[in-house]
Amino acid sequence: MKDSGIGGLEAPRAPPQLQLNAVKPSQLATAASAAPRALPAPAITTEPKTGSTPAAKWNTKNLALRLGTDFISAASAAALVAPIISIIDRSIMENASGQRSLVDSLKSSFQTLLRAPHRVIFSKPFALIFAVYGGTYLTANTLDTATSTTRSLPATHVTSGTAKFAASSAANIGICIYKDQVFVRLFGPQGITPRPVTLPSYLLFAARDCMTIFASFNVPPLLGPALSRRVGDEVQRYVSGQTMAQFAAPAAVQLASTPVHLWGLDIYNRPGVTCWRDRWAVVRKNWAVSTAARICRIVPAFGVGGVVNYKVRRGLMEKLV
Numbered sequence: 565m566k567d568s569g570i571g572g573l574e575a576p577r578a579p580p581q582l583q584l585n586a587v588k589p590s591q592l593a594t595a596a597s598a599a600p601r602a603l604p605a606p607a608i609t610t611e612p613k614t615g616s617t618p619a620a621k622w623n624t625k626n627l628a629l630r631l632g633t634d635f636i637s638a639a640s641a642a643a644l645v646a647p648i649i650s651i652i653d654r655s656i657m658e659n660a661s662g663q664r665s666l667v668d669s670l671k672s673s674f675q676t677l678l679r680a681p682h683r684v685i686f687s688k689p690f691a692l693i694f695a696v697y698g699g700t701y702l703t704a705n706t707l708d709t710a711t712s713t714t715r716s717l718p719a720t721h722v723t724s725g726t727a728k729f730a731a732s733s734a735a736n737i738g739i740c741i742y743k744d745q746v747f748v749r750l751f752g753p754q755g756i757t758p759r760p761v762t763l764p765s766y767l768l769f770a771a772r773d774c775m776t777i778f779a780s781f782n783v784p785p786l787l788g789p790a791l792s793r794r795v796g797d798e799v800q801r802y803v804s805g806q807t808m809a810q811f812a813a814p815a816a817v818q819l820a821s822t823p824v825h826l827w828g829l830d831i832y833n834r835p836g837v838t839c840w841r842d843r844w845a846v847v848r849k850n851w852a853v854s855t856a857a858r859i860c861r862i863v864p865a866f867g868v869g870g871v872v873n874y875k876v877r878r879g880l881m882e883k884l885v
Contacts, residue, residue, distance in 0.1 A: 621716050622713050622714055622716060623712055623713050623715075623716045623717060623718075623719070624713060625719070625884070625885075626719070626884040627709075627713060629884055630709050630719050630881065630884055631706065631709060633705075633877055633880040633881055633884065634702060634705035634706050634708075634709055634877065635702060635705075636876065636880065637701070637705060637872075637873050637874075637876035637877035637880065638698050638699075638701035638702035638705055638873060639698055639702075640872060640873070640876050641697065641698075641701050641868075641869040641870070641872040641873035641876070642693075642694045642696075642697040642698035642701060642869065643694060643698075644864075644868065644869065644872055645693075645697060645864040645865050645868060645869040646690050646693040646694040646697065647677060647681075647684055647685065647690060648861070648864050649693045649697070649861050649864060649865050650684065650687070650689035650690045650692070650693045651670065651673040651674060651677065651684070652670070652857055652858075652860060652861040653689065653693065653747060653861065654669060654673060654689060654747070654750075654751055655669035655670045655673065655857060656825075656854055656857050656858070656861075657747050657748060657750075657751035657752070657829070658751045659850065659853070659854070660826065660829045660830070660833060660850060660854070661748075661751060661752045661753045661754075661829075661833050662753060662754075662833075663751060663752075663753070663754055666853055666854075666857060688746070688750070689747070689750070692739075692742075692743040692746060692747070693743070695739050695743070696736065696739045696740050696743050697865060697869055699735045699736070699739050700732055700735050700736040700739070700777070701869070701873045702735075703731050703732050703734075703735035703736075704728060704731070704732045704781055704873075705873070705877055707723065707727065707728050707731050707732075708721060708722050708723055708728075711723050711727075718885055719881040719882075719884050719885050720878050720881045720882060720885065722785060722874070723785075724781070724782050724784075724785035724786055725782075728781055728782065729777065729778055729781065729782050732777050732781050733773065733774050733777045733778075736773050736776075736777050737769075737770045737773045737774070737777075740769065740773050741761075741766055741769055741770065741773075744761070744765075744769050744828075745760070745761040748761060748829065748832050748833075752832070752833065753833055759835075761832055762831060762832070762835070764828070764831050765828040765829070765831045765832050766828075767828075768824050768825070768827050768828030768831070769825070769828050771821075771824050772821045772824045772825045772828070775817050775820060775821040775824070776814060776817060776818075776821055776862065776866065778817075779813040779814050779816070779817035779866075780810075780813065780814045780862075780866035780870060781870075783809065783813040784806060784809040784810045784813055784870070785806070787805075787809035787812075787813060788804070788805045788806035788807075788808070788809040788810070789805060789806075790805070791805030791806075791808050791809055792804060792805030792806070793805075795808075806874075807871055810866070810867055810870045810871050810874070811863060811867040811871075814862045814863070814865070814866040814867055814870070815859045815862055815863055815867065817862075818855055818858045818859045818862055819855060821858070822851060822854050822855040822858050823847050823851055825854070825858070826846070826847040826850055826851065826854055827843060827847055830843050830846050830847060831843070834846075
């Protein structure tokens with residue numbers, strides 16, 4: 565150890581200073597270029613999920629009034645046709661059960677309607693028929709309104725698809741089956757205690773109603789434009805293809821649905837018969853007169869009633885568009 569002259573020890577040396585001023589700018593640039601470059605951050609993009617679509621805008625304009633229109637048009641049509649249909653239904657039931665002939669029953673009921681209309685209008689048959697057709701028209705109308713609302717279509721839109729057939733059939737069959745089991749008890753065979761309607765009769769009545777509903781609600785919107793194209797403009801000045809289809813389709817289907825109806829009545833009226841040939845003999849015997857009566861019944865029910873319901877609803881809906 566070297567002697568510094570002070571205590572015999574060498575004094576500590578100061579650390580050397582960094583010579584920053586000795587680094588040239590060109591050297592800093594070279595060092596910076598040699599350093600690894602950071603990768604750019606990937607751009608984050610959000611893609612719409614598969615199958616997602618913008619929310620459709622509902623047509624809720626005057627929705628409460630549109631539903632009121634559905635009810636008014638259905639009630640108007642049902643009240644108009646209920647007196648005639650209740651009389652015809654009674655005559656068919658009494659003829660099938662053997663109480664009275666169809667002509668005698670019609671004559672007696674129409675005399676009552678002319679002389680004392682309140683006895684018909686405030687009767688149970690009238691109320692049942694009003695419920696059947698009022699409920700059927702109302703179901704079809706509200707389905708049209710629901711479709712026009714959810715699909716943002718005009719308030720006057722009328723559907724003709726499976727949903728309308730299913731909904732109208734469910735309403736019509738449900739109320740009509742109740743009506744039929746009341747009618748067969750009221751106007752069934754004399755001297756026989758009324759009994760419950762069996763399942764086979766219910767099924768036949770349901771099949772009859774499905775045929776009528778399909779011809780009344782689904783066929784006219786499809787057949788109407790075709791008839792309009794075939795008939796001339798002179799004819800369409802007085803009656804449109806839609807109106808012709810509304811009358812023709814429900815009437816034509818009665819040729820096939822009346823035997824189904826008579827078969828269901830015969831099962832109730834003659835529960836002990838097991839041979840289908842015996843039943844078919846009765847059905848064939850009453851087929852012509854009953855078909856004519858049911859055509860006269862269905863023309864007001866789904867012809868006149870259908871046109872009234874359609875025109876009243878459309879007229880009121882056009883004011884709410």
